[in-house]
Each structure stands twice: as structure tokens, then as C-alpha cells.
Amino acid sequence: MDIQVHTEHEVIAIDADSHSILVRDLARRKDYHHHFDHLLIATGSKPVRPPLPGIEASNIHHVNSLDGGIALKRSLDQQRPQSAVIVGGGYIGLEMAEAFVLHGMKVRLIQRGEQLMSATLDRQTAELVADSLRRHGVDVQLGQSVTGFDSNNGIATGVITDQETFPADIVLLGLGVEPNSDLAAAAGIPLGANRAIAVDRRQRTRRADIWAAGDCAESYHLVSRRSVHAALGTIANKQGKIAGINLAGKKAEFPGIVGTAVSKFMDTEIGSTGLPERTLNELGIQFVSAVVEARTLPRYYPGSSPLTVKLLAEPESKRLLGGQIVGGPGAAKRIDPLAVALHAGFTLDDLLYLDFGYAPPFSGVWEPFVIAARQALKQV
Amino acid sequence: MDIQVHTEHEVIAIDADSHSILVRDLARRKDYHHHFDHLLIATGSKPVRPPLPGIEASNIHHVNSLDGGIALKRSLDQQRPQSAVIVGGGYIGLEMAEAFVLHGMKVRLIQRGEQLMSATLDRQTAELVADSLRRHGVDVQLGQSVTGFDSNNGIATGVITDQETFPADIVLLGLGVEPNSDLAAAAGIPLGANRAIAVDRRQRTRRADIWAAGDCAESYHLVSRRSVHAALGTIANKQGKIAGINLAGKKAEFPGIVGTAVSKFMDTEIGSTGLPERTLNELGIQFVSAVVEARTLPRYYPGSSPLTVKLLAEPESKRLLGGQIVGGPGAAKRIDPLAVALHAGFTLDDLLYLDFGYAPPFSGVWEPFVIAARQALKQV
Numbered sequence: 001m002d003i004q005v006h007t008e009h010e011v012i013a014i015d016a017d018s019h020s021i022l023v024r025d026l027a028r029r030k031d032y033h034h035h036f037d038h039l040l041i042a043t044g045s046k047p048v049r050p051p052l053p054g055i056e057a058s059n060i061h062h063v064n065s066l067d068g069g070i071a072l073k074r075s076l077d078q079q080r081p082q083s084a085v086i087v088g089g090g091y092i093g094l095e096m097a098e099a100f101v102l103h104g105m106k107v108r109l110i111q112r113g114e115q116l117m118s119a120t121l122d123r124q125t126a127e128l129v130a131d132s133l134r135r136h137g138v139d140v141q142l143g144q145s146v147t148g149f150d151s152n153n154g155i156a157t158g159v160i161t162d163q164e165t166f167p168a169d170i171v172l173l174g175l176g177v178e179p180n181s182d183l184a185a186a187a188g189i190p191l192g193a194n195r196a197i198a199v200d201r202r203q204r205t206r207r208a209d210i211w212a213a214g215d216c217a218e219s220y221h222l223v224s225r226r227s228v229h230a231a232l233g234t235i236a237n238k239q240g241k242i243a244g245i246n247l248a249g250k251k252a253e254f255p256g257i258v259g260t261a262v263s264k265f266m267d268t269e270i271g272s273t274g275l276p277e278r279t280l281n282e283l284g285i286q287f288v289s290a291v292v293e294a295r296t297l298p299r300y301y302p303g304s305s306p307l308t309v310k311l312l313a314e315p316e317s318k319r320l321l322g323g324q325i326v327g328g329p330g331a332a333k334r335i336d337p338l339a340v341a342l343h344a345g346f347t348l349d350d351l352l353y354l355d356f357g358y359a360p361p362f363s364g365v366w367e368p369f370v371i372a373a374r375q376a377l378k379q380v
Numbered sequence: 381m382d383i384q385v386h387t388e389h390e391v392i393a394i395d396a397d398s399h400s401i402l403v404r405d406l407a408r409r410k411d412y413h414h415h416f417d418h419l420l421i422a423t424g425s426k427p428v429r430p431p432l433p434g435i436e437a438s439n440i441h442h443v444n445s446l447d448g449g450i451a452l453k454r455s456l457d458q459q460r461p462q463s464a465v466i467v468g469g470g471y472i473g474l475e476m477a478e479a480f481v482l483h484g485m486k487v488r489l490i491q492r493g494e495q496l497m498s499a500t501l502d503r504q505t506a507e508l509v510a511d512s513l514r515r516h517g518v519d520v521q522l523g524q525s526v527t528g529f530d531s532n533n534g535i536a537t538g539v540i541t542d543q544e545t546f547p548a549d550i551v552l553l554g555l556g557v558e559p560n561s562d563l564a565a566a567a568g569i570p571l572g573a574n575r576a577i578a579v580d581r582r583q584r585t586r587r588a589d590i591w592a593a594g595d596c597a598e599s600y601h602l603v604s605r606r607s608v609h610a611a612l613g614t615i616a617n618k619q620g621k622i623a624g625i626n627l628a629g630k631k632a633e634f635p636g637i638v639g640t641a642v643s644k645f646m647d648t649e650i651g652s653t654g655l656p657e658r659t660l661n662e663l664g665i666q667f668v669s670a671v672v673e674a675r676t677l678p679r680y681y682p683g684s685s686p687l688t689v690k691l692l693a694e695p696e697s698k699r700l701l702g703g704q705i706v707g708g709p710g711a712a713k714r715i716d717p718l719a720v721a722l723h724a725g726f727t728l729d730d731l732l733y734l735d736f737g738y739a740p741p742f743s744g745v746w747e748p749f750v751i752a753a754r755q756a757l758k759q760v
Contacts, residue, residue: 091739234738237745242733255733262737271737330710333743336717336736343734344724353635354723356716357642357651358614359471363713365617 014039014187016207038209038247041184041197042240045177045215045231054149057156060171063092072172076103081169083108085159087146089116091263092174094129098265100172101136108139108166110146110159119176120261120272121324124291125310128326132268141166177231179216192218194229201253203243211247213239220256223274223321223342224283230257258342259322262332267305271335274312274322274342287312287321290375294368296330301360307331311338311351311372315380318347323369338369348373348380394419394567396587418589418627421564421577422620425557425595425611434529437536440551443472452552456483461549464488465539467526469496471643472554474509478645480552481516488519488546490526490539499556500641500652501704504671505690508706512648521546557611559596572598574609581633583623591627593619600636603654603701603722604663610637638722639702642712647685651715654692654702654722667692667701670755674748676710681740687711691718691728691752695760698727703749718749728753728760 006023012031013022020033047062049055059081061072075081084100086093089111100107109116115126116133130140141161150158150165158165179196190206192198197205197212201220205212214236218227235257245252260273280287289312297304305328312321323338325331341351351373358365386403392411393402400413427442429435439461441452455461464480466473469491480487489496495506496513510520521541530538530545539546559576570586572578577585577592581600585592594616598607615637625632640653660667669692677684685708692701703718705711721731731753738745 232738233745234736238733255730258735260735260737262739262742264739264741269742273735273737330713332739332741333710333714333737334716336714336747337720339735339737340717340720340724340726343730344720344726346720346724350635350723353618355638355640355653355719356614357640357653357713357719358612359642359644359712361644361712362642362649365613367716 011183014041014183014189014210016187016189016210019209036209038211040243040247041189041205041210041212041216042214042243043180043183043216044236045179047173047177048175049173050175052146052148054151054156056154057149057151057171058154059156059169060149060173062173063096064177072170075170079169082106083168084170084172085110085166085168086172086174087159088174088176089113089140089142090119090174090176091117091261092176093172094133094174094263094265094270096172096174097133097138101138101266107137108141108168109133110141110144110161110166112143112145114143116140116142117270117272118276118278120259120276121270121326122277122289122310125270125272125308125324125326128308129265129268129270132265136266177215179229179231181216184212184216192229193227196227196229198227201242201255202246202251203239203254204246211243213243220254221275222256222258222345224279224285226283228257228259230259232261255343258339260335260339262335264332267328269325269327269329269332271325271332272323273335273339274320276322276324277312280312280321285321286315288315288376288379289313290372290379292368292372292375294364294371296328297362298360298364303329305329305331307334307368309368309372311348311369311376313348313373313376313380318349318377318380320346320348320351323372325368334367334369337367348377352377391563394421394563394569394590396567396569396590399589416589418591420623420627421569421585421590421592421596422594422623423560423563423596424616425559427553427557428555429553430555432526432528434531434536436534437529437531437551438534439536439549440529440553442553443476444557452550455550459549462486463548464550464552465490465546465548466552466554467539468554468556469493469520469522470499470554470556471497471641472556473552474513474554474643474645474650476552476554477513477518481518481646487517488521488548489513490521490524490541490546492523492525494523496520496522497650497652498656498658500639500656501650501706502657502669502690505650505652505688505704505706508688509645509648509650512645516646557595559609559611561596564592564596572609573607576607576609578607581622581635582626582631583619583634584626591623593623600634601655602636602638602725604659604665606663608637608639610639612641635723638719640715640719642715644712647708649705649707649709649712651705651712652703653715653719654700656702656704657692660692660701665701666695668695668756668759669693670752670759672748672752672755674744674751676708677742678740678744683709685709687714687748689748689752691731691749691756693728693753693756693760698729698757698760700726700728700731703752705748714747714749717747728757732757 083106144161215231307327524541595611687707
């Protein structure tokens with residue numbers, strides 16, 4: 001196959017009916033039409049940047065691209081800011097809080113909602129994450145909305161919320177991403193969840209011969225049985241593979257996601273899969289839950305640390321709905337077996353007798369999620 | 381329920397027809413009959429101790445009981461042996477090699493077969509374990525059968541094989557276990573795999589009202605679809621729970637095992653699940669396999685170390701048959717998701733798009749077993 005790569009060319013319009021794109025040659029300042037048999041839209045996502053007063057200040061950073069990360073690193077090295085305010089308590093906020101703490105900075109994190117990680121954790125598990133931030137000196141401010149930024153000569157000096165103003169040498173926005181779907185929308189290609197491009201399991205859009213994959217496209221969630229927008233590297237990778245196989249004339253279907261994510265702040269690891277309470281409530285899905293405090297390793301084994309799991313399941317069918325884990329080193333990836341169980345459509349009963357590996361250097365005899373399943377079964 | 385515990389009483393015979401046991405009161409040296417409505421046999425297992433010349437020497441140790449472990453520790457502390465010979469290259473042999481190395485001893489391990497861990501690993505993965513032993517100064521002798529022991533005044537001084545004699549201050553036998561099923565066999569209760577007591581999924585033996593659970597009983601293997609003897613703590617725990625629920629008048633069934641096991645030697649972790657090539661060949665099950673060299677974490681991330689996985693699957697159905705993992709810290713428990721996939725009866729295709737957690741502190745974008753699945757699919 002002959003592959004031509006055009007850098008400094010921007011697609012400025014898609015004509016789905018005539019199977020052509022309007023391309024701007026940025027170097028030569030010339031527009032031209034290009035015919036396609038098949039078109040793959042892989043335009044990714046962009047960080048949410050609300051139009052607040054003062055947001056254009058040069059020291060208000062994003063880290064959703066390599067360039068953004070390099071710019072932030074350069075400003076840390078050159079300007080040696082002493083204090084950082086992070087707006088948003090999701091993965092990016094958390095991971096950047098770790099980076100700032102490791103740089104010896106005074107760190108404050110502002111979150112609009114009443115808990116951190118609200119897309120994936122519930123109150124009990126999120127509180128453990130907040131505890132970890134506080135233990136490492138991060139000032140966690142929950143339930144405050146940012147309304148703007150104080151600035152001086154184009155440099156932000158403070159973050160204004162609906163309650164207070166917090167001084168800051170540097171500001172990091174971690175407010176999530178939204179799909180880059182404007183081009184598709186303008187071409188009449190239907191959008192779905194969170195304005196992500198609607199696709200079927202082969203990554204086809206609703207228009208003939210136009211495909212989409214990655215952060216700009218929807219995913220099917222196997223637990224909620226709905227389309228969602230989940231902008232994660234693993235999902236983008238898989239969708240790209242599926243689209244590629246189909247574009248190459250073979251057939252492949254992306255079965256869907258269960259929403260697994262792992263992260264960490266310092267020595268606290270976080271894993272989640274399936275749906276948290278908030279999403280279950282929004283969808284009207286009944287659930288029971290169990291929270292179990294356990295340890296990463298048997299108490300007597302060197303390196304053992306606390307670990308808390310939460311398990312959610314449907315009361316009637318006993319179908320597993322999700323799980324969360326917060327604990328010391330080794331905790332996060334212990335979400336993976338539960339993710340596989342969600343793919344399999346397993347119930348609480350199925351979970352009880354799964355053959356997990358056991359030896360004292362690795363775990364207790366009963367996996368925490370198995371103990372949680374036993375507790376949850378008492379409620380169904 | 382009224383529970384009476386009789387210590388220093390030994391059951392010396394079971395009469396299945398009359399529902400009674402013959403009990404010896406060891407303190408009072410008196411035998412008596414005791415009636416039962418239901419009987420649970422939980423007699424466990426005993427270490428294999430072949431009747432070789434010299435095996436009765438006092439410094440030839442087992443560690444299958446707490447007493448055995450304490451006796452060994454006492455002899456290490458009091459006699460300060462300089463060299464140990466371990467007979468057997470399974471889990472016990474490996475873990476005791478670690479303990480002896482950490483005690484600063486010269487360690488030699490003798491294994492009859494041509495590879496270590498032959499019950500769970502294949503050649504490629506077992507060789508990585510042997511490399512790790514050798515790196516830590518252990519002399520690994522494969523393909524040698526122990527025929528007896530040199531001794532002096534009841535103390536073993538050397539281990540004699542079919543090829544050489546190796547001097548030893550202390551000897552550790554790690555030759556596996558066999559079920560304590562003689563009492564059951566004498567009562568006419570049918571035995572199964574490896575002379576373990578044959579049970580159904582409720583842990584019932586073939587005789588009315590007699591149950592068995594733990595290391596003395598069989599398990600059903602979900603991958604080979606046969607009964608096997610698997611003497612592991614997690615399985616014994618689960619069987620005991622199942623038997624207890626049934627004896628208490630409720631109904632519970634043990635779905636079966638997939639043969640998951642985890643272990644380590646120093647910084648090398650080992651996980652396995654399902655069936656290795658040797659067992660597949662014995663059972664006449666066709667298979668394809670793929671070996672993938674990957675890393676525990678992305679190469680650029682601190683603490684990243686090599687990790688090798690092997691995946692086995694049935695060519696026609698693409699059904700997963702097993703997997704092995706050998707690698708640095710964090711490697712072993714990454715067998716658990718594959719164990720869940722075996723429980724679910726997943727195929728290579730199912731494995732491709734599972735939603736594993738990904739973030740650089742925890743893993744690469746593609747799980748090594750997923751990469752292996754893609755390679756294995758090219759062979760089917």
C-alpha cells in the first residue's frame with residue numbers, strides 16, 4: 001500500500017456525499033479537494049478550557065499533549081514557581097499534584113464536586129485518595145467552583161472561586177477532555193455521547209465509508225450497555241486497530257469497554273472498573289455494594305499495606321456492576337481480574353470461587369473482591 | 381450447634397455402612413465407636429518421602445507443616461549449616477532455595493526432570509527461573525535422580541544421585557505431597573486422581589453422608605475437564621467452605637479450579653494458570669502457543685524489568701488453555717486476569733480487547749498476554 005503523509009496540511013471540511021475532503025496546505029496557503037474511497041477520522045480530543053475571565057494567562061497550563069508537558073516542565077525549571085493550584089480532581093489533577101509535590105512545591109487542588117475522581121470512584125474510596133493528598137501536604141478544597149483568575153501582566157497570580165481567592169504561581173487545569181468532533185459535526189456526521197462521533201462496533205460512522213476511532217469517537221460500555229465517551233490510550237489503541245482491520249478489507253468488531261482505569265498519587269494506587277454509584281443512579285440501575293478493608297499482602301509479610309475495595313452488583317441478577325480499589329503498592333492492577341469478570345458478565349456467585357493466585361508474598365488467601373462479593377450477597 | 385473438639389483422639393477406622401467411626405483415645409489408650417449422621421474427612425496431605433537408603437537422617441527436612449518449618453529454622457540457627465542440598469524443583473524447592481540463599485548458605489538444587497517447576501511451567505519459562513537461581517549462586521542440577529544419602533551417626537553428609545554425590549550439611553526434600561486418604565480407602569470410599577478422595581461438586585464422596593474437603597480430596601479442573609489432585613491453600617479453603625455450607629443443610633457447589641499458582645525466587649516472580657504443554661500432551665489436547673518478551677512497566681519508567689509470558693490455546697476452538705509468566709516485581713499476580721478468562725471459557729479473540737488498566741506506573745499499553753494472543757492467532 002502506498003502511504004502518503006502530509007504534514008502542515010489541515011482538513012477544513014468533509015463532504016460526505018461526494019466522498020471528498022477540503023484540505024488547506026498551510027505552507028503554500030492553498031486549499032484543494034481530495035477524493036476518498038474511505039475516510040478515517042482520528043482527530044482525538046482537546047482539553048476542556050472554560051471561557052473564564054483571565055484564563056488566557058501564560059502560566060495556566062494543560063498537559064494533554066507532549067508540547068503542553070514540555071512547556072510546563074520548562075516553566076517549572078526556569079521560573080521555579082513555589083506554589084501551584086490545580087483545578088480539577090481527576091487523573092490529571094492527581095498525577096500533576098504528585099509531580100508538583102515531588103518538585104517541592106506548595107500544592108492546592110480545587111474540585112467543584114464534593115469528592116475527587118467523581119467519574120470513577122465513590123465517596124468512600126475517593127475520601128481515601130483525598131486523605132493521601134492531605135498526608136503529603138496538598139490542600140484539598142472540595143465543593144468550590146472556579147469563577148476566574150487574578151492576573152498581572154498576563155501572568156495568573158490567583159485562582160478565584162465562588163468562595164475564596166487562592167494565590168498561585170502556576171495553575172494547572174485538569175478538567176477533562178472533549179472530543180475534537182466539530183469537523184465531523186459540520187459534515188453532518190452524527191455525534192453521540194458527549195459529542196463524540198457515533199460509531200458502530202466496526203468503528204463506522206453513520207455515513208457511508210467514513211470511519212472514526214480514538215478519543216474523537218464513542219465506545220460501547222458493556223456494563224451500562226450504552227455508548228459513552230471514554231478518552232483513554234488503551235481504548236484509542238484498540239479502536240485504531242479495529243478500524244485498520246476493517247479499512248484493510250477484513251472484519252473486526254470492538255466488543256466494548258468496561259471502563260477500567262488505574263492511577264496513583266505518591267504511594268497510593270487507585271484502580272476502578274465498571275460503573276460508580278453516581279452513574280448507576282443516573283442510569284436508574286439498582287445496586288448493592290460492599291466495602292472491604294483488607295491489605296495488599298498478609299499483615300505479617302514485609303511491605304504489607306492497607307487496601308480498600310468497593311464492589312457493586314445488581315440485586316436481582318447478582319450481575320457485577322463495578323469495583324474500586326485504593327491501596328498501597330501493587331493495589332491498582334488488582335482491578336484487572338474484576339474487569340475480566342465484567343467482560344464475562346459474571347455474577348457475585350461466580351466471583352466467590354475464582355481461582356486467584358495465592359502466596360504470602362503476593363496476597364492474602366481470599367482476594368479482597370471475593371470477600372466483598374460474600375458481603376454483597378448478604379444484601380441480595 | 382454444639383461443637384466438641386477432641387484432641388489426642390485418632391480416627392482409626394470408618395464404617396461407612398453403619399455410619400460410625402472407630403476412635404482411639406491416645407491419652408487413655410482406649411478405643412471406642414462414635415456414630416455420625418454426616419462425616420467430613422479433612423485429613424490433608426503428607427509430603428512425599430521416598431524410602432531411599434539414609435532418608436531417616438535427622439537433618440533431612442520437610443517444610444509442609446509449621447512444626448517442620450520450626451524444626452528447620454532451629455537447626456539453621458543452632459547448627460549453622462554452610463551448605464544445603466534441595467531435592468525437588470517445585471514451589472517448595474524454589475522458596476526454600478531463596479531462604480537458604482538469604483541465610484548466606486551455599487545452595488544446590490537437584491531436579492529429576494530436565495526443567496524446574498514441571499507441573500506448571502514449560503521449558504522456556506522454567507529456564508528463566510533456573511537462570512535466576514544460577515544468578516544468585518544456586519547450583520542447579522537437572523536430570524539427576526536421587527538414589528540415597530550418605531550419612532554419619534544419623535546425620536546426612538551427602539546426597540547420592542544416579543550420577544554424582546553432592547556434599548550437604550542439610551537436606552531439604554521438596555518432592556510434593558500426596559493425599560492422606562488411607563483411612564478413606566480402607567473404608568471403601570473410592571479414590572480418584574493421585575489417590576485423592578473422589579468427590580462431587582458439593583464435596584460428597586461416593587458413599588452416603590460422607591464428605592471430604594481440602595488436600596485429601598480431588599478438584600475438578602475446568603480447563604482439562606477432569607478431576608485432579610491440587611493441594612493448595614486457596615483450594616482447600618474454598619472446598620472447606622463448600623462442604624460446610626452443604627453440611628449445614630444449604631446447597632453450594634464448587635465450580636472447579638483452573639490451576640492458578642504464584643511463587644517467587646528472590647526478585648523473580650512466577651505465575652501460572654491452566655495447563656502446561658506436558659499436561660496437554662498427556663491428555664491429547666491440541667494446542668498452539670506464543671511466547672512474548674515484554675516488561676513489567678514501560679521501558680522508560682523507573683523500576684521497569686523484563687517479563688516473559690507464554691500463552692496456550694486450542695487451535696480449532698481458539699479456547700484459552702493456560703498461561704505462564706516469569707518476570708520482575710509485580711509480574712506474578714498478572715496471571716489472575718488470565719485465570720478469570722479461563723473460568724469464563726474465553727478464546728484468543730476474547731482476550732484481544734479486554735479492558736485492562738493502563739498507566740505508565742503500572743504497565744505498557746498492551747498487556748503481554750494480549751500481545752501473545754495476537755501472535756497465537758496467527759497460528760490457528
